[in-house]
Amino acid sequence: MKKIFQLIVIALLSLSVLFGCKENKLKALIVTGQNNHNWEESHIILKKILENSGTFNVETSISPAKGEDMSSFVPDFYAFDVIVLDYNGDEWPEKTKKNFEKYVKDGGGVVVYHASDNSFPAWKEYNVMIGLGGWKGRNEKSGSYVYYNNRDELIRDNSEGNGGEHGPQHEFVIEIRDTEHSIVKGLNKRWLHSQDELYSKLRGPAQNMNIIATAYADTSYKGTGRHEPILMTIEYGKGRVFHTVLGHVGSEKVHYATQDAGFIITLQRGAEWAATGEVKQQLPEDLPNVGSAFLLPNYKFYTLDELFAKAKSFEYGKAQKYLYLISNRIREAKGGSEKLKDFENRILKTMQSDDATSECKNYFCRELSWMGSEKSLPLLNELLKNDETSEMAQFALTRLQQQ
Ligand code: ZN
Numbered sequence: 001m002k003k004i005f006q007l008i009v010i011a012l013l014s015l016s017v018l019f020g021c022k023e024n025k026l027k028a029l030i031v032t033g034q035n036n037h038n039w040e041e042s043h044i045i046l047k048k049i050l051e052n053s054g055t056f057n058v059e060t061s062i063s064p065a066k067g068e069d070m071s072s073f074v075p076d077f078y079a080f081d082v083i084v085l086d087y088n089g090d091e092w093p094e095k096t097k098k099n100f101e102k103y104v105k106d107g108g109g110v111v112v113y114h115a116s117d118n119s120f121p122a123w124k125e126y127n128v129m130i131g132l133g134g135w136k137g138r139n140e141k142s143g144s145y146v147y148y149n150n151r152d153e154l155i156r157d158n159s160e161g162n163g164g165e166h167g168p169q170h171e172f173v174i175e176i177r178d179t180e181h182s183i184v185k186g187l188n189k190r191w192l193h194s195q196d197e198l199y200s201k202l203r204g205p206a207q208n209m210n211i212i213a214t215a216y217a218d219t220s221y222k223g224t225g226r227h228e229p230i231l232m233t234i235e236y237g238k239g240r241v242f243h244t245v246l247g248h249v250g251s252e253k254v255h256y257a258t259q260d261a262g263f264i265i266t267l268q269r270g271a272e273w274a275a276t277g278e279v280k281q282q283l284p285e286d287l288p289n290v291g292s293a294f295l296l297p298n299y300k301f302y303t304l305d306e307l308f309a310k311a312k313s314f315e316y317g318k319a320q321k322y323l324y325l326i327s328n329r330i331r332e333a334k335g336g337s338e339k340l341k342d343f344e345n346r347i348l349k350t351m352q353s354d355d356a357t358s359e360c361k362n363y364f365c366r367e368l369s370w371m372g373s374e375k376s377l378p379l380l381n382e383l384l385k386n387d388e389t390s391e392m393a394q395f396a397l398t399r400l401q402q403q
Contacts, residue, residue: 026275028056029080033063034089037115042249043086045258045299046113046267050084052300053268053281066090074099081275082109085116091123101125105237109274111267112243117202118164121146122154127204129241131234134203135164147203155203166197167222169248171293174230174262178212182279183231183242183269187262191288194295196257199245200228208235213266231266233273240277242270261286261294261301285332286325304329308350314360323363330367340371348379358388365392369399376400 028050032043043060050056061075071093077083077100092100104110110129118135120126127133127148134147137156144156145163157163174193176184193215200217201224213231217223234241244266248257257263265288269279284301288294296302302310302325310322333339347364350356361383368376377400383393 025057026055026081026272027079028058028082028084028271028275029075029077030058030060030084030086031063031075032060032086034066034087035115036088036118038249038251039086041255042114042247042258045249045255046084046086048299049258049264049267050271052264053272055268055272055281056082063087063089063092077103077108080108082111082271084111084113084271085119086113088115088119091120097123097126104129104239104241107238109239109271109276110236110241111271111274112241113267114245114247114249117199117243117245124148124152124154128207129234129236129239130204130243131206131209131232131241132202132204132229132243133164134201145203148205149203150205150207152205161201162203164199164202166199167217169195169197169257170218170221171195172198172215172218172221173290174213174215175227176213178210181210181212181233183233183266183273184212185279186283186287187265188287188289190290191262192290192293193246193262193288194256194260194293196246196260196263197248198223198228199230200224200226202229202245209233231270233270240274242274244270256293256295259295259297259299260288261296262288264296264299285329304346308346311363312350312353312356312360314363315357316359320363323360327367330371334371341373344368344372344375348376351379351383358386361389362392365389365396369396372396372400 030043030046032039047058047060050058063073064070066089070090073092074096112130117130117133121133121135121137134145136143137146144158146156147163149155172193173190176187176189179185179189198215198217198221210233211229212233214227215230217226217228219225230245232243234243246257246263249255265284269281272279272281286301307322307326311326314320314323330343333343347367351361351364365380368380380393380397383389
């Protein structure tokens with residue numbers, strides 16, 4: 001009887017999971033298919049990042065190739081909470097443009113990602129939506145910079161350098177300007193962004209625009225010597241637009257710009273804000289900071305299990321990243337004794353596993369020296385017997401006995 005009851009509970013739970021998920025997730029549509037970038041890879045990366053947040057179901061709409069008949073390209077924007085633009089190419093059909101304008105005016109969400117702000121220089125409403133763009137007119141045969149200014153005038157400027165540009169890729173510090181905005185609230189005010197293009201000299205209507213973060217464009221990387229807008233929000237009718245200039249994806253083997261933790265967090269949160277006007281996603285435990293660029297090669301944050309699994313194989317000369325991430329979390333847990341107990345158990349389990357290196361054990365001896373309990377004593381005494389670990393084990397034991 002008990003077993004049947006358990007089975008019913010399990011069946012009900014799995015049903016609610018099945019239906020609950022579908023109903024709760026926001027619907028995102030990535031629009032791509034033409035770009036002066038590697039859109040074949042970038043739209044997959046964007047999809048992974050959005051799905052890894054647990055907040056979105058993501059679909060993709062791929063346009064006809066450059067130069068092909070675009071008249072059939074009519075995505076159903078209204079079926080989605082947010083449209084993510086990874087598109088820089090031929091003009092959309094007039095019907096699609098009008099649909100898009102109406103969708104956003106009626107309260108739809110938009111994410112403008114990287115070179116999407118190069119697109120459609122002569123489409124006035126698009127320029128109002130993105131706030132800033134102003135690159136060389138790609139769809140104008142002229143090579144002039146084309147943009148709408150804040151008086152609704154279409155500007156074509158042939159003077160060299162008077163429009164969107166960027167120098168060579170490099171790491172740069174992102175500085176949050178609107179620390180209370182829900183997209184970035186709780187993040188470190190400054191973090192080092194991994195190698196990327198720093199878009200500069202963007203031009204445009206800049207109506208109803210809020211600059212959330214900037215970065216200093218260093219002249220040694222052909223920058224302007226000024227802070228340039230990096231993350232922006234724009235209100236358009238009842239709609240919300242999140243504009244990130246970050247995330248270059250080209251022909252390079254590793255796409256560092258999109259692996260950057262700060263890029264990932266702000267894209268996930270920016271997309272939710274664009275969709276709903278608020279951000280319910282929790283901040284991850286490991287936040288990017290100015291010390292070093294923080295890369296997530298799988299486009300998601302590490303779980304504790306993953307971190308400890310990687311920590312086991314640590315050797316001197318190898319990246320200590322995983323150990324540092326564990327130590328950071330331990331320090332954050334300092335106040336709560338239950339959490340510290342859990343960390344102690346995990347550390348002991350890791351140190352006792354057959355494939356844990358001596359370097360891994362020595363590293364954790366240092367942590368146990370301040371947060372270990374009596375539970376750690378037998379293992380530390382055991383480590384005394386091994387030449388490679390005796391010194392750090394003695395250090396930990398001495399410190400623990402002084403407490
Ligand atoms: Zn780029």
